[in-house]
Amino acid sequence: MADPIITARNVNIFYGAAQAIFDVDLDILPNKVTALIGPSGCGKSTFLRAINRMNDLIPICRIEGDLKIAGQDIYSPSVDVVALRAQVGMVFQKPNPFPKSIFENVAYGLKIHKLTSSKTELQDRVEWSLKSAGLWSEVADRLNQPGNSLSGGQQQRLCIARAIAVEPKVILMDEPCSALDPIATAVVEELIDNLRKDYTIVIVTHSMQQAARISQRTAFFHLGTLVEFGDTKTVFTTPADERTQNYITGRIG
Amino acid sequence: MEHEHIVTKFDKNLDKIKTSIVEMGGLVGLQLNDATAVLATFDAAEVERIKTYDRIVNGLNKDIHDRAEILIIRRQPMALDLRQTLVPINIAGELERIGDHAKSTAKRAHIVQGAAALDMIGAMSAVVQAMLADVLRAYVDGDIELAAKVRKRDEEVDALNKQLISSVIETLSRLPENAECLIHITLISRNFERIGDHICNIARYVHQIATGEDLKASV
């Protein structure tokens, strides 16, 4: 088994005086889809957003413990959060394309990080990203139209294309399909499975079926603690902890 | 199972599968009992009646399939629920085969009338009937200890079977003219031995439902 790319040790996260995450130890393996599941308010999103330090935006949010990506403590003072986020992309619950053209949406990350040296290279990279996101055939002839003219599922794939354009190591997804219809969800799920070859994906989802379908590893959070973490098949067939069993079978726990 | 589902219909659906299994098990138990009785005192009409059990049992088997299908479509059961939905299909299969063995036993009743070995057959029947009752209770309660006891008790059936076969061999050399009856006695004994095995399988399924561990695969 490959070495974990993300390692969390004794991670505690606080919102002011309230503690949201208690002593979480978690190893996320590269080129695998890791699903974080659990009831609302269990801290799974908080933990996800700690991985690319999006929690920094919340002034009262405080994190303790060790959270390393590829061996580097991402909360060390020497880490530049901009560089971190360039390597750890994120896709949000609601598709949030920028109010710009489809092309500009994908090109934005490349432009700010100056990842391309010429206009043709930029165009190639945008095309490559859109192809990787399985969107190219649908938008190739209308790259200059606004990103929000696309359907919800296409918008979400555009956001994924935008995230992979800068070739991050890790892609975090915060309930990426919760606003999509089943067909669009299936397309995004297929995409996630394809992306696994090149990226490490951590996904928060409320759909147990989705977690079971697309992830190889599943972590169950409950009341801010990591209750169970293991192979998805094991977690969904023979969970070790009764809380996990109660949650995934829809019982009053 | 201490916790109830948030969706109460879920519990009801699962309970219905359970009830069908218990009903089917009860029916098969009755069939066994009747088949054993008809061995002692032959009654052609009774044999015909025992044969008809089969149709009801098959109907129940289809019921269980349908219920499991609907439950999977509606509720997408996970973990324990998934096993509680899927494994009963196998249990129903085992029960159906027990029913077949009971029928086969009843069909041989007219040949074996008054045979000396019927006492041992009766003893075997008593053991498997008790095992069946126990395994059904274990299934309803999710009692894996009781299921283990049931599996253990199969040895009794096997021992009785062996004992009967050696006694049949011994009698055969003494009274070769009784060969036909003795062969059928042997086949009946084998039926009960098979029934014991099926009950054992059910006990393993009970264990699998509760723990997710498949004893057949691991042992």
Added chain:
Amino acid sequence: MIDFTKKAGFNLIRRHRAERRFQWTGRGAIAISLLFLLFMVGSILRDASGVIRQTQIALVVDLSVENIDPADPASASYGGLVKSSLRNMFPDVTDRKDKKRLYNLASPEASFEIARMVKENPELLGTTQTLWVTASDDLDLYIRGKVDVSLPERQRRISDAQIAWVDVLQSSGNIQRIANWMFLTNGDSREPEIAGILSALVGSAYSLAVCFALAFPIGIGAAIYLEEFAPANRLSDLIEVNINNLAAVPSIVFGLLGLSIFLGYMGLPRSSPLVGGMVLALMTLPTMIIAARASLQSVPPSFREGALALGASPVQAVFHHVFPVALPGMLTGAIIGMAQALGETAPLLMIGMVAFIVDIPDSILEPATALPVQIFLWADSPERAFTEKTAAAIIVLLIFLILMNLIAILLRRKLETRF
């Protein structure tokens, strides 16, 4: 049976009645406010109608070399020419008092007008010409029938003798009425017939330009910092509360502030649009900041998050994604603030923009006045004709305002992005 047409149940009759009552109350309120508006605009338009045309009087002027030195036409006494021309038309007027009344038929501006004509057309020199010059405001009012001749002579501004002369002039075709462009092209004057709005208009435009140039960038900068970057602490809260309070401070206080700081301490030119604009900028800033912050707040946080998650720095996230979306809203806020500033009089009075300014200012450093101040000045003047000027100035102010709003709407439509 179920009957969906029945009105008796569910208290329906009363509920429907209440609904109708409310709708009619609303319509009534709108009708009343429309009525007030119509009344206001109507009365202003009626008052201002007199300004559309001006009255001119034809003078036969002897431009011979005896009267005007061709070498230096500017030195001639054009006033005397006007007077002699009028005297020639009515030779039987001899009394000194009557002569003065006669001279009053023409505007004091008439002599300057002749001087200008001579300057522009030197070939007129040495000839005798019939020239049209501006008539006095009293004559104008009389011609338009605004003078109640049934009143005793002493209670009106135009005497019986003057009326007789005017009638003679009118019957001989020596009085005409033409479109009054002077109102839009002249500066202020003591004489209502030639007083114009241009100097005030230019003063206002300069002041507003200064105000916008100062308040918009500062306001938006402050708003962006406070909204996007300022740490949430007591100081930020204090600043926010104070900005909100400042928006409610009477404008005259800003005038006093401008008087003491810009004029007293910094020594900037008094009465200038520069200082006026600065004071208006002070006054407008809180409004702009509040509007800009509201506009920033209305930008979905998902844009910000999306950009940050891609590795954009906070400044990039704000300026690439949040600011462009918020800009139309900020502009709207800015225009509201500017409209407020356009109508403001009190702070301008404090910094001396109330002065009587005839000349049209050429730069923001020259003394000027502003539209509302001009309106205030004219409304304060005793001459009857200034009432009309006041109304006309109000219309100019309103048009200015509408134009500003129009520009804002066009800009917003151009900049607005759908999301």
